[in-house]
Amino acid sequence: MRGISDDIRFKIKPRDLLKELSLNEQTIDLNFDDIPNSFYQELLEQLLERDYLNYTSDKVFIYDDTKPKKTIHWLQMTRLPIHPNEHEKYDLLSRWQGVLSSLHAWGYRFLFLLLRNGGQTKLFIGAASSKQGISAEEAIEQMREAAFGSMPGMGLNTLSKVETVDEIRVPLNKLNHIGAVTGIPSFRSDEQKGMLQTLDQLAFGIRDAYGTEKDYAMLVIADPIQDSDITDMISRYRRLGSEIHTGVKLMTGQSLNRGETSQEDAKLAAGVGIIGSIIGAIGGSFLGSTFLGEQVGKTIGTYLGASVGGQAGGMFGREHTVNVGGSASTNTEYLDKFAEYAETATDHHVKRLNEGRNLGFWNTGVYVLGTVPRDVVTVTGMLRSVYSGDETYFEPIRLHLFRPNSNAKEIVRDRFELLPMYEESLPTSGKIQQQTTIDHDNWHILGKSYQYLSTPINTKELSLATSLPRRDVPGLRFVKTAIRFANNPSPVKGDKITIGNIVDMGIIQNNTYDIDVDSLVRHTLVAGATGSGKSTTCKRILTEVMKRDIPVMVIEPAKDDYVRWAINMNKNLPEEKQFKIFMPGADDFDGTPIEKLCINPFEPAAFKGAKVDLLQHSEYFSVLLNACLPSEDVVPILMEEVVYETIREVAIERNIPFEDELVKPLHDYPTVDSMLIKAKEIMRTKTYADRNKDNLTEVLMTRFKTLKRGMRGRILNVYKSTDYNMLFxxxxxxxxxxxxxxxxxxxxxxxxxxxxxxxxxxxxxVDDNYRKLAQQNKLLHLMLVEEAHNVLLKPIGNQTSGNPQRAAADLFDSMLSDVRAYGQGLVVVDQVPTRLIEGATKNTNYKIVHRLSAPDDQEMMASCMAFRDDQKYMIPTLEQGHAIICGDRDDAAVWVKIPAPGQTVL
Structure with missing residues (x-):
């Protein structure tokens, strides 16, 4: 506020009453020199913006080693959940605020420690109870529950006493220089969810010019402020704002009247008197003379205390009135910008405190420890860049570096306490003087929370002060598990198989995912990349089915994993339940005898005593033959004719009505050799040109001869197939x-x-009992087909009816639909589900997907399992042994952890 010394002259020109008024005699001098013209500036800077914190770096803090230490228990963060695809949109900040808010509600002191040691970054959170009857152990367990509740998927390990010493105490004891950061953190409006206002860079570490890693620590100590104290602070700010408001605007006025009466009045504004007495008293008694030092103390203590506190007789204005029988007046408004801004600041702090009543308010100290002062300065500077936002100017971020003998290290590092704002002065001689007598309990106008080298902030601001990293750093793992799946699948009635434990955002739950054993009759699709855990899942299903005396069959086209598993299983199975192992090309496997597999392609498979359909069987065989030995032009038709005539001739020779739907099985069936003979006979009857006939004959002979060569010939060119009753x-x-x-x-x-x-x-x-059970949708046999694309391959190229691959696909699609009615369940397993026919997805009840890397495979499985848009991004990130399962009775897909062989479900 500026003093007013210029003359104020009214040039009034009344037309009637004021004609006889002498304006030269009406000069009025309004002098405000007696009023302190920096009053509100000092109020704003010292009380609201806490400018006195600029003078704390050279102070010596009281270290009371007789005071008992609080017991603190620690949790180490080992992993943090992020979204697998849109991690920048995952609101980790709000979830972290939920954790902090829970801790505030319970009244726990919260500690956050980012420790950089030996090139590794470790994050710890600690808790100490401030309530009687609640131990530190209880506090830390409640902290764990709060973290898991708000941030499912977070990995937290409880540190034992020995681990606390090794992981925290020993590294901290190597850091002998300490600094602090004060001020109110605030968000930048142009940063989405605080993405760039995180501790990422701090977690990545700092290096010197030679590339040497620096060891340092950032420690946040936050004491919860109770609601009654928050309310008290709000009341203080509001009263202060009310008093400030009276000094925001001053009015001076002048009027001219005809008459001889004159009057002078002196008034002191009540608001300034009250504020002056409060601030002047506190500033003069403590902030000025005791804490802030001579220079600042003189400014506040002497000036505010004497000038404001004692100027009860000062004047804000003076009026001089002359009555002239008529009047003319003018008013001048004087606006104090410092007072106006101080009023704005009080309103802002009231808003912050009200937000603190919602989620919590904390007295928070942010401290930095390093091996050398330069590292402390570097880290505090990095924190300033993180904390500075759109509204930080209300209390700016200040950086402090304490002297080695300030006792700050002992208070913060050794006791995990906030630095108190009363101190012992250190004279030039280096000896500590006696402490000035001060009321330590209550000396600050805004309450006890402002009596520490800390910053009272709300939970939103604290979440920024402890903003978790968002990127992988050495020592801290980020897992892409921040996607939720169903946690309550449909209950299973009757006989059930427990597949594994349900997983929620990476955390294994106690509840299990179960399937009805008979529901397997509606088939299952298992998809996943190599090494993702498909075999583990399948073996668990097979084992559980075998426990119910239901026979199983596994067709394994590659590797020998199931052979080894079967041999190991046979050691504990009774003889009648042991696996019979067929492995063409081997007589034994690691000393275990191997059965011989024979399949006469002309012999239908039938239950003992049942009739067979030779015509239908020959048609099936023709379709499969053309699909596996693809040809063009007329060759597929000729191959079908050869197959038909070969079996027809044998049937006629044995007086079997080949065209009838069902006939008795033949004692012996034609072989592949029979097809070669029949092919020549048929081609001789054709009327093709000799050259074409010779070419077609050679094509047929070449294809049929392939069925005789090598390993396939040993299997196929036989008179009798392996006993199908034994096989199935x-x-x-x-x-x-x-x-x-x-x-x-x-x-x-x-x-x-x-x-x-x-x-x-x-x-x-044939079997009445079998039919009765099948009609009840019971599972009577389970076949598992590995590398299922070998038989269920989606046709490519020409999609017309003449495509043999299409015919085979249609055949097996029909089988998938029909065979369930006969009590037969199929488990279709493949690494690339997009290669499979549509029936593999449409005609299967359970879909079990492990990790898949190809986007088209992910899209297909996500589509057939009714995933939400975000859930499909979980498929390529699934860990080994984890799968997402969905059945036709499930409301939504479920994330499941399948235990490895030898392990049990939790």
């Missing part, structure tokens, strides 16, 4: 890994699938 009524492993070509594997697997389908049809037709 026992636990069986068929390993085709020693077959060289994928087409050979496809043909054998296709013939086995065809045989299974025919066998279940005959069981259903």
């Amino acid at each position: 009524s026992n636990n069986v492993i068929i390993n085709l890994s020693r077959l060289a070509g994928t087409k050979d594997k496809s043909l054998i697997m296709s013939l086995l699938m065809q045989a299974l389908y025919e066998y279940r049809q005959s069981c259903y037709a």
Whole structure:
């Protein structure tokens, strides 16, 4: 506020009453020199912006080693959840605020420690109870519960006493220089969810010019402020704002009247008197003479205390009135910008305190420790860049570096206490003088929370002060698990198989995911990359099914994983339940005898005593043959004719009505050699040109001869197939890994699938008990097909009816739909689900997806499992043994951890 010394002259020109007024005699001098013209500036800077904190770095703090230390327990953060695809949009900040708010509600002192040691970053959170009857152990467990509740997927390890010493105490004791950061952190409006206002850079570490890693620590100590104290602070700010408001604007006025009366009045504004007495008294008694030092103390203590506190007789204005029988007046308004801004500041702090009543308010100290002062200065500067936001100017971020003998290190590092704002002065001689007698309990106008080298802030601001990193750093793992799936699948009634434990955002829960064993009759699709855990899931299903005396069969086209598993299982199985292992090309496996697999492609599979459909079987075989030995033009038709005539001729020779729907099985069936003979006979009857006839004959002979060569010939060119009753009524492993070509594997697997389908049809037709159970949708047999694309391959290229791949796909699609009615369940397993026919997804009840890396595979599985848009991004990040499962009775997909062999469900 400026003094007014210029003359104020009214040039009044009344037309009637004021004609006789002498304006030269009406000069009035309004002098405000007696009023302190920096009063509100000092109020703003010292009380609201806490400018006195600029003079704390050279002080010596009281270290009371007789005071008992609070017991603190620590948790180490080992992992933080992020969204697998849109991690920048994942609101980690709000979740962290939820954790802090819970701790405030319980009244726990909160400690946050970012420790950089040996190139590793470690995050710790600690708690100490300030309530009687609640131990530190209880406090830390409640902190863990709060963290898991607000941030599912966070990894927290409780530190033992020994671990606390090794992980925290020992590294901190190497850091002998300390500084602090004060001021109110605030967010920048242009940063989305505080993405750039995080401790990422601090967590990455700092290096010197030679690339040497620096060790340092950032320690945040936050004491919860109770609601009654928050209310008291709000009341103090409001009263202060009310008093300030009276000094924001001053009015001076002048009027001229005809008459001889004159009057002078002197008034002192009540607001300034009250504020002056309060601030002057506190500033003069403590802030000036005791804490802030001579220079600032003189300014506040002498000036505010004497000038304001004692100027009860000062004047804000003077009036001089002359009555002239008429009047003319003018008013001048004087605006004190310092007072106006001080009023704005009090309103802002009231708003912050009200937000603190919602989520919590804390007395927070931010301290930095380092091996050398330069490191402390560097880290505090980095924190300033993080904390400075749009509204930080209300109390600016200040950096402090304390002298080695200030006792700050002992108070903060050793006791984990806030630095008190009363101190012992250190004279030039270096000896500590006696402490000035002060009322330590209550000396600050705004309350006890302002009597520490700390900053009272609300939970929102504290979440920024302790803003968690958002990037992978050495020592802290970020896991892409911040996606929620269903936690309450549909309950299973009756006999159930427990697949594993439900997982919520990476945290394994105690509740389990179960499936009805009979629901497997509606088939299952298992997809996942190599090493993702498919085999573990499948073996668990097979084991549980076998426990219910339901036979299983596994067709394994590659590797020998299931062979080894079966051999190991046989050691603990009774003889009648042991696996029968077929592995063409091997007589034994690691000393275990291997059964011989024989499949006569002309022999239908049938239950003992059941009739067979030779015509239908020959048509199936023709379709499979053309799919596995693709040809063009007329060749597929000729191949089908050869197959038909070969079996028809044998049936006629044995007086079997080939065209009838069901006939008795033949004692012996034609072989591949029979097809070669029949092919020549048929081609001789054709009327093609000789050259074309010769070419077609050679094509047919070449294709049929491939069925005789090598390993496939040993399997297919036989008179009698392996007993189908034994094959489909026992636990069986068929390993085709020693077959060289994928087409050979496809043909054998296709013939086995065809045989299974025919066998279940005959069981259903002949066995009354079997049919009764099948009609009740009971699971009577389970076949697992690995590398299922060998038999369920989606057709490519020409999609017309003449495409043999399309015909085979339609055949197996129909099998998937029909075979369930006969009590047969299928488990379709593949690494690339997009290669499979549509029936593999549409005609399967359970879909189990492990980790997949290809985007098209992810999209397909997400679509058939009714994922939300964000859930599909979880598929490529699944850990080994984790899967997402969805059945037709589930409301939504469920994330499940399947235990490894030998492990049990939690």
